[in-house]
Amino acid sequence: MAESVxxxxxxxxxxxxxxxxxxxxxMEPNKVxxxxxxxxxxxxxxxxxxxRLHEVVPGAKVAGDIWxxxxxxxxxxxxxxxxxxxxxxxxQRPNPFPTMSIYDNIAAxxxxxxxxxxxxxxxxxxxxxxxxxxxxxxVKDRLKEPATGLSGGQQQRVCIARALAMKPGVLLxxxxxxxxxxxxxxxxxxxxxQLKNDYTMVIVTHNMxxxxxxxxxxxxxxxxxxxxxxxxxxxxxxKMFSNPSDSRTEAYITGRFG
Amino acid sequence: xxxxxxxxxxxxxxxxxxxxxxxxVITALIPLGAMTAYVIAQGGxxxxxxxxxxxxxxxxxxxxxxxFPMIVGSLILIGLTSCLGIPVGLLSGIYLWRYGxxxxxxxxxxxxxxxxxxxxxxxxxxxFALVVLPTGTYSAYSAAxxxxxxxxxxxTRATETALGAVPTELREAALGLGxxxxxxxxxxxxxxxxxxxxxxxxxxxxxxxGETAPLVFTANGLPVVSTNIFGPMGALPLQIWQDxxxxxxxxxxxxxxxxxxxxxxxxxxxxxxxxxxxRLSRRTRIT
Amino acid sequence: xxxxAAAIREHYLRQLTELDQAVQxxxxxxxxxxxxxxxxxxxxDVARAKELVENDNVIDRMRHSIEERAFTLIxxxxxxxxxxxxxxxxxxxxxxxxxxGDYCSGxxxxxxxxxAEPEGGSTAGIHRMAAITDNLLTRALEAFKARDIxxxxxxxxxxDEVDDLYHDVFxxxxxxxxxxxxxxxxxxxxxxxxxxxxxxxxxxxxIAESVAFVVTGDVAAxxxxxxxxxxxx
Numbered sequence: 038m039a040e041s042v043x044x045x046x047x048x049x050x051x052x053x054x055x056x057x058x059x060x061x062x063x064m065e066p067n068k069v070x071x072x073x074x075x076x077x078x079x080x081x082x083x084x085x086x087x088x089r090l091h092e093v094v095p096g097a098k099v100a101g102d103i104w105x106x107x108x109x110x111x112x113x114x115x116x117x118x119x120x121x122x123x124x125x126x127x128x129q130r131p132n133p134f135p136t137m138s139i140y141d142n143i144a145a146x147x148x149x150x151x152x153x154x155x156x157x158x159x160x161x162x163x164x165x166x167x168x169x170x171x172x173x174x175x176v177k178d179r180l181k182e183p184a185t186g187l188s189g190g191q192q193q194r195v196c197i198a199r200a201l202a203m204k205p206g207v208l209l210x211x212x213x214x215x216x217x218x219x220x221x222x223x224x225x226x227x228x229x230x231q232l233k234n235d236y237t238m239v240i241v242t243h244n245m246x247x248x249x250x251x252x253x254x255x256x257x258x259x260x261x262x263x264x265x266x267x268x269x270x271x272x273x274x275x276k277m278f279s280n281p282s283d284s285r286t287e288a289y290i291t292g293r294f295g
Numbered sequence: 296x297x298x299x300x301x302x303x304x305x306x307x308x309x310x311x312x313x314x315x316x317x318x319x320v321i322t323a324l325i326p327l328g329a330m331t332a333y334v335i336a337q338g339g340x341x342x343x344x345x346x347x348x349x350x351x352x353x354x355x356x357x358x359x360x361x362x363f364p365m366i367v368g369s370l371i372l373i374g375l376t377s378c379l380g381i382p383v384g385l386l387s388g389i390y391l392w393r394y395g396x397x398x399x400x401x402x403x404x405x406x407x408x409x410x411x412x413x414x415x416x417x418x419x420x421x422x423f424a425l426v427v428l429p430t431g432t433y434s435a436y437s438a439a440x441x442x443x444x445x446x447x448x449x450x451t452r453a454t455e456t457a458l459g460a461v462p463t464e465l466r467e468a469a470l471g472l473g474x475x476x477x478x479x480x481x482x483x484x485x486x487x488x489x490x491x492x493x494x495x496x497x498x499x500x501x502x503x504x505g506e507t508a509p510l511v512f513t514a515n516g517l518p519v520v521s522t523n524i525f526g527p528m529g530a531l532p533l534q535i536w537q538d539x540x541x542x543x544x545x546x547x548x549x550x551x552x553x554x555x556x557x558x559x560x561x562x563x564x565x566x567x568x569x570x571x572x573x574r575l576s577r578r579t580r581i582t
Numbered sequence: 583x584x585x586x587a588a589a590i591r592e593h594y595l596r597q598l599t600e601l602d603q604a605v606q607x608x609x610x611x612x613x614x615x616x617x618x619x620x621x622x623x624x625x626x627d628v629a630r631a632k633e634l635v636e637n638d639n640v641i642d643r644m645r646h647s648i649e650e651r652a653f654t655l656i657x658x659x660x661x662x663x664x665x666x667x668x669x670x671x672x673x674x675x676x677x678x679x680x681x682x683g684d685y686c687s688g689x690x691x692x693x694x695x696x697x698a699e700p701e702g703g704s705t706a707g708i709h710r711m712a713a714i715t716d717n718l719l720t721r722a723l724e725a726f727k728a729r730d731i732x733x734x735x736x737x738x739x740x741x742d743e744v745d746d747l748y749h750d751v752f753x754x755x756x757x758x759x760x761x762x763x764x765x766x767x768x769x770x771x772x773x774x775x776x777x778x779x780x781x782x783x784x785x786x787x788x789i790a791e792s793v794a795f796v797v798t799g800d801v802a803a804x805x806x807x808x809x810x811x812x813x814x815x
Contacts, residue, residue, distance in 0.1 A: 066653065088305055088468060088471060090467060090471055091468075093467065093470055095396060096735060118474070118475055119473065120473075121470060121471050121472065121473045121474020122472065123473070124471075125474070126467075126468075126471035128464050128467065128468060128471075129464075130462075130464055132462065132464040132465055132468045134469070134487070135465070135466060135487055136469070136483075136486040136487055136489070145469070145482075145483075146472035146473065148482075149469055149472050149473070149474035149478050149479070149482055149483075149763070150472060150473035150474055196468070199468075199472070200471075200472070203472060203473065224349055245662070246660055276667075276799075278657075278662050278663060278798075279666065279799050280661075280663060280664075280667070280798070280799025281296060281663055281669065287663045287664060290662045290663045291661065291662050291663050291664065291665045292590060292662075293590065293591070294590060294593045
């Protein structure tokens, strides 16, 4: 079930260096929220704070609260491993596990997190996830083949299916199509729009047109002269791209800097 | 524009450099080829089926005999060494890869490098002092400890390097699916790095297979088949060394035959490493 | 941001500026044409009127050029935010200006027909309409140039004056035609002229709305002002 994501004064550090400061924002369930901004603005850091992946970098830490549904990801009794199991993540470069077949890649989440059920259930889960990722028809006859043998776009859809197999409430996407050609990229976008019915999606993208095409809401992040990223403006995508409130958003969206 | 004279000079220097490099390679290959040819020529004639089935002659200098007990001993020693050296090497490699950024990690890395650099005879002396003297007997397991000491640094550093070559995104993908650190290492990172690790292990084994000096102080066995790892045990390099030190021509021939067998084993191990690397890397290639 | 801007998308910014200037240039040309056409009416200058009718295609070409620039910008540069609004507005404003040009041409054609008619009758009302419309277009073009929403709003409100005057002129002409049969032909032509001027003023309000869109991003930016106006008391 799609869940909302609410960040409350989230700051994140790499060692002593502050990367993002006091980000507060609510991302609606069943919507696509895009995070845009120039390189180094901290949008990926913020995204990785949502599923507590930020803290796996040595010395990295996060302050503030992030509520996914009614649970505080940074609550006292919350275990980072459990948090990550309930939030899907898709990365910039397609990264299927190279030692695993297509089937095993999809089954990896349940297996790695100790949730794997019976063989038949797993078969159903794999098929369902691949169907959701619009990949089933393309790979159903080659499930035992290595996932790395697929095209880049297919590999990325394997990664999406792999994330969906965990039945997450939220799907985080860190520039999911920046390594793909335009057609493969459009397919991913189309897929995300379909998945909106069941998931809340947060997508970091360098491609402003992509944000304009698929996001319901857009957040613009920018690092000031102190190199600390902040959320400059957040709002409906149509408003952000036709008439942003902040002059910095306007300047970025129209390509005046970045 | 470069003048014609300058150009000619550059071409000349380039050709001279190439010639020097080719010359150096040939210089290095000549003794290697000569040695191989000599061992094959000398050892080949002494090699027969009985060499692999019988023990050394009862009386020195009477016959070539065989090295069956030593071959068995060497295989047991290699197995025992692997049981000790590979897990230690693998685990410390994983440790260094995952937590080796701090000063303690640097210290471990430094010590590992130092151990990798010690003369092999010193490893034998250490095992002699720590095991043979207190227990009062030469033993196969003391030899294995000495050999493992020589083996594990290779495995450790190669494991660390192989794991380091695994893309961070794979680790993060697994973490992102809700896997614990340990599961990520065991189920995703190590399998992905398998080709590098297996190569490291096989080369580590090959490195200690031919070691002689540490065995003098540790295994030091008799020319009879022994499977008791707590007692002395024969080994190929040891027997070759001993045979080479007698005045008898038949013993010298036996030594060359033993050297040829050892040569074959090491060659086979290297081939296995190559094949496994190729197979595994094909499986784990990231496109 | 000025300096960095030029460095990053210099070509694009030049295209935008050129589009902006093309609209302003067309505005000036249309304003000139409007003055000429009414001047022609005053003097019954047949030669000048012919020239104006022929020159209408110059204005048409200006519009086509602007639409092409706007289309190319959208297709190749993906303008966003205020840039996108300018491109959209440029296209709209060019269309409105072209229509105004058509009305000017229409007036010139009436002049050609009326040249055969005897002179006489009142044209004071039409002159007042024309003066106000001239002023409205001048200010609308200024508002576009300066992106001044207040001036645009004033233009938008002042359109009522022209409507009222049109109503007066209409009454005046009807009454005159009823009193003197000989003035019917001429009166009818004058009604056409008055109608054309009224339409021009209406087009000017559309230009004012486009200016408001460029500034605010709201396609009906003056709606709120209208609602405020219509509140009784």
